[in-house]
Amino acid sequence: MDHRIYDLDGIDNQWCPGCGDFQILEALKKALAGLELPPEKVVLFSGIGQAAKTPHFMKGNFFNGLHGRSISNATGMKVANRALTVIAIGGDGDMYGEGGNHFVHTIRRNPDITNIAHNNMVYGLTKGQASPTSSVGFKTPVQVDGVFSEPFNPVAVAVALGASFVARAYSANIDQTVGIIKEAILHKGYALVDIFQPCVTFNKVNTYAWFKANTFDLPEDHDPTDRMAALQRALEGPPYPLGVLYKVEGRPTFEDSMGCYYEDDTPLYRRVYGPERIKDLLASFR
Amino acid sequence: MFRFPSKGNSDLSLVLCGAAGQGVQTLEEILVDSFRKAGYHVFASREYMSRVRGGSNSTELRVSSKRVRALVDRMDILLPLNGGIRANIRERITPETLILGDAVEIKDELADRDGTFLNVPLMEKGREAGGPVYTGIVAAGLLAGLLGIPPEIPEGLLRERFIAKSEQVVKNNLSAFEKGMGLFKELVAPKGVSADIPRGKEASGEMMLNGSDAVSLGALAGGCDFMSSYPMSPATGVLTFLARHARSHAVAVEQAEDEIAAINMALGASYGGARSMVSTSGGGLSLMGEGVSLAGITELPVVLHIGQRPGPATGMATRTEQGDLNLAVYCGHGDVPRAVFAPGSLERAFRLTFDAFNLADEFQVPVFILTDQYFLNSFYNVPEFDTSGLKVRRFLVESGADYRRYEVTESGVSPRSVPGFGGGIVGTDSHEHDETGHVQEDFELRRRMVDKRLRKKKGILSRVIEPTVTGPKSYRNLVVTWGSLYHIVEEALERAGLQGTAHLHFDQVFPLHPGTRSYLEKAERVIAVEGNATGQFADLVRKETGFLIEERVLWYSGLQVPVETVAARLLKLLR
Numbered sequence: 001m002d003h004r005i006y007d008l009d010g011i012d013n014q015w016c017p018g019c020g021d022f023q024i025l026e027a028l029k030k031a032l033a034g035l036e037l038p039p040e041k042v043v044l045f046s047g048i049g050q051a052a053k054t055p056h057f058m059k060g061n062f063f064n065g066l067h068g069r070s071i072s073n074a075t076g077m078k079v080a081n082r083a084l085t086v087i088a089i090g091g092d093g094d095m096y097g098e099g100g101n102h103f104v105h106t107i108r109r110n111p112d113i114t115n116i117a118h119n120n121m122v123y124g125l126t127k128g129q130a131s132p133t134s135s136v137g138f139k140t141p142v143q144v145d146g147v148f149s150e151p152f153n154p155v156a157v158a159v160a161l162g163a164s165f166v167a168r169a170y171s172a173n174i175d176q177t178v179g180i181i182k183e184a185i186l187h188k189g190y191a192l193v194d195i196f197q198p199c200v201t202f203n204k205v206n207t208y209a210w211f212k213a214n215t216f217d218l219p220e221d222h223d224p225t226d227r228m229a230a231l232q233r234a235l236e237g238p239p240y241p242l243g244v245l246y247k248v249e250g251r252p253t254f255e256d257s258m259g260c261y262y263e264d265d266t267p268l269y270r271r272v273y274g275p276e277r278i279k280d281l282l283a284s285f286r
Numbered sequence: 287m288f289r290f291p292s293k294g295n296s297d298l299s300l301v302l303c304g305a306a307g308q309g310v311q312t313l314e315e316i317l318v319d320s321f322r323k324a325g326y327h328v329f330a331s332r333e334y335m336s337r338v339r340g341g342s343n344s345t346e347l348r349v350s351s352k353r354v355r356a357l358v359d360r361m362d363i364l365l366p367l368n369g370g371i372r373a374n375i376r377e378r379i380t381p382e383t384l385i386l387g388d389a390v391e392i393k394d395e396l397a398d399r400d401g402t403f404l405n406v407p408l409m410e411k412g413r414e415a416g417g418p419v420y421t422g423i424v425a426a427g428l429l430a431g432l433l434g435i436p437p438e439i440p441e442g443l444l445r446e447r448f449i450a451k452s453e454q455v456v457k458n459n460l461s462a463f464e465k466g467m468g469l470f471k472e473l474v475a476p477k478g479v480s481a482d483i484p485r486g487k488e489a490s491g492e493m494m495l496n497g498s499d500a501v502s503l504g505a506l507a508g509g510c511d512f513m514s515s516y517p518m519s520p521a522t523g524v525l526t527f528l529a530r531h532a533r534s535h536a537v538a539v540e541q542a543e544d545e546i547a548a549i550n551m552a553l554g555a556s557y558g559g560a561r562s563m564v565s566t567s568g569g570g571l572s573l574m575g576e577g578v579s580l581a582g583i584t585e586l587p588v589v590l591h592i593g594q595r596p597g598p599a600t601g602m603a604t605r606t607e608q609g610d611l612n613l614a615v616y617c618g619h620g621d622v623p624r625a626v627f628a629p630g631s632l633e634r635a636f637r638l639t640f641d642a643f644n645l646a647d648e649f650q651v652p653v654f655i656l657t658d659q660y661f662l663n664s665f666y667n668v669p670e671f672d673t674s675g676l677k678v679r680r681f682l683v684e685s686g687a688d689y690r691r692y693e694v695t696e697s698g699v700s701p702r703s704v705p706g707f708g709g710g711i712v713g714t715d716s717h718e719h720d721e722t723g724h725v726q727e728d729f730e731l732r733r734r735m736v737d738k739r740l741r742k743k744k745g746i747l748s749r750v751i752e753p754t755v756t757g758p759k760s761y762r763n764l765v766v767t768w769g770s771l772y773h774i775v776e777e778a779l780e781r782a783g784l785q786g787t788a789h790l791h792f793d794q795v796f797p798l799h800p801g802t803r804s805y806l807e808k809a810e811r812v813i814a815v816e817g818n819a820t821g822q823f824a825d826l827v828r829k830e831t832g833f834l835i836e837e838r839v840l841w842y843s844g845l846q847v848p849v850e851t852v853a854a855r856l857l858k859l860l861r
Contacts, residue, residue: 080558269559
């Protein structure tokens with residue numbers, strides 16, 4: 001399938017020229033088309049931030065919700081209809097800051113969704129403040145003496161929480177990013193794809209040159225089913241390893257465990273309910 | 287001599303109290319079921335402390351030949367299972383109160399009280415039956431003896447309840463029960479204690495349930511198939527009910543990490559075509575405020591059950607109040623069309639929760655069910671809910687290639703599709719958006735979209751529930767209530783015997799029925815009775831209709847206001 005099927009006409013893209021978001025958008029379209037998924041079978045969830053605008057720049061069902069809540073919206077959707085491909089996409093502030101609690105507990109739930117986080121280590125939409133992943137010492141108009149807090153390590157947290165798929169990519173490596181996103185979508189269960197992405201306007205430290213110098217591909221002998229090895233790799237850097245850090249197959253998904261699918265596979269929107277649904281319950285109160 | 291019913295009453299009011307974990311609940315449930323199956327009308331209301339063990343919780347049971355559905359202050363009999371009886375119970379003891387208790391356990395705690403204490407060795411008999419854990423069942427036997435309950439009824443219930451544990455446990459329970467009946471015959475009846483309350487046939491075949499059950503049944507009847515919530519007293523009962531029946535009745539139930547996730551999962555599911563619900567209390571609703579606002583702009587249906595308790599903040603976690611009306615009506619930034627129900631009876635709670643799902647789907651708005659701790663934890667018998675004519679309506683369309691989720695229509699309601707239903711794209715956005723759901727900063731479009739959403743208010747109003755008027759058709763005085771006060775005020779007015787006084791009760795508190803003002807104008811005096819400190823409903827009535835209800839009977843101790851207090855306050859104002 002040609003990935004241009006995902007192009008949307010007449011859009012006014014608001015990203016800065018040279019932004020890594022363009023590369024991620026392109027990679028996502030290529031991954032979806034490469035998997036032969038038509039736009040009407042794909043649902044994109046996002047929150048607030050520059051990355052969260054992605055659903056407005058490509059074709060597909062979308063729910064652009066509140067700041068930090070997209071993976072909760074996505075989890076509900078996946079329960080309502082298991083046949084669709086559900087992707088939650090947003091930036092490091094959205095996923096790891098405002099949505100931190102949901103990030104932790106969605107990983108524990110393991111819904112079959114793909115969680116793409118554009119990680120540029122800075123806030124773009126609000127103009128240059130620190131993000132949860134900014135390095136210590138990073139100076140901003142708010143963190144005037146440099147960031148004091150330790151950076152949040154999403155991949156290590158995800159491995160520690162037992163996420164069933166954890167990967168890290170770098171937006172400039174388009175082919176590798178496409179491959180990782182495809183693998184994440186195919187993975188049955190929660191999949192985190194943290195994607196390093198330069199912010200050309202507000203982050204003058206973590207630039208294209210910096211990411212190039214500070215990333216490397218995971219060696220071929222990395223065993224993604226080895227959780228301790230994955231954790232070790234996740235804690236490494238700089239330079240940071242790129243690729244699938246951890247992957248465990250066969251874990252039951254959240255939506256499959258739900259009572260609504262115990263005896264019935266029909267998506268919820270197709271279900272018909274009548275008064276007979278509670279007949280036995282009414283009798284039980286007599 | 288204690289003959290029940292006591293003078294001037296037609297029912298027996300019995301109060302049981304004990305520590306959490308001591309089996310008051312088992313005792314209460316066995317008694318309630320036994321009394322009803324034997325043909326009595328029964329009301330039971332529980333008040334409890336926010337702790338897992340110890341303390342002192344109580345249950346009021348009213349047993350009658352007529353329907354009883356309200357809390358009274360009067361205690362004909364107090365049966366404490368242990369000491370540490372709290373002031374809210376002790377203050378209700380009068381010379382007419384018979385106290386049945388074990389002197390070993392109660393010691394001289396009630397020595398300075400007016401009530402008549404009759405020592406019954408409940409503990410000793412419990413121990414004889416197998417251990418102190420059976421003390422409550424001894425008490426059940428004693429009270430069943432007083433009310434002349436055929437022993438096979440409670441015995442059957444005990445067998446049913448404990449058979450899963452072991453035959454020995456059943457045997458011990460039956461033995462405890464029998465010892466209790468014996469205590470009545472040997473120690474209590476000889477002191478002239480008797481009850482003469484005729485039993486009928488009506489109640490024995492009816493349902494016995496509480497507010498949590500009624501809301502949950504209404505939700506299932508209404509097609510609820512997705513529930514995400516964070517446990518919060520007193521609203522947890524609806525979550526546990528649906529969890530218990532999740533597999534058998536095909537509901538997705540999830541305990542979310544917080545209320546923010548709960549409402550956002552519910553809205554995600556609703557976007558996917560589920561009939562979603564959340565259950566929380568005021569504090570949880572505060573956290574859900576942004577989600578309510580999201581439901582407003584995304585036009586996603588969701589039903590919110592709000593079990594009120596006293597605030598602000600943590601307030602009194604296990605107590606009752608009607609203090610979250612303002613929050614339900616106004617929560618969420620921006621203008622969000624909505625409906626708020628506040629059922630006054632179990633029948634209405636069932637029906638209005640059912641209706642809430644259709645209303646939410648028809649107009650793509652949040653719909654609130656406002657209850658409170660008193661309502662959720664109070665049981666009474668009702669005829670089986672009528673489900674004939676209940677039709678779950680889905681209001682979904684298949685999308686075509688040119689589908690626009692937010693098509694501007696005259697009614698304000700856009701045809702709703704969901705992803706995967708048809709070949710179209712379903713877009714939704716928390717930003718102001720165009721018809722396809724994409725963010726646009728266009729000031730003309732903004733006005734069109736706001737107007738479109740607000741036009742739905744007309745449709746919501748066309749479905750509004752009429753308030754209930756009881757009492758004389760032409761009235762001088764009008765008592766106005768909403769939510770859980772319905773039956774309490776009904777009985778209070780009956781008791782007060784005020785001439786020319788009617789009762790106007792609102793099962794729907796927002797939007798208000800267009801006839802509201804004309805009901806109020808017909809009266810010379812209007813008095814609002816509310817379970818909050820400021821008269822939130824009276825204020826809402828003024829804002830919506832311009833009619834000022836100046837006289838207000840307000841109650842906010844954390845305990846539900848009893849019938850006698852309402853009657854006395856109304857008599858003081860109106861006589």
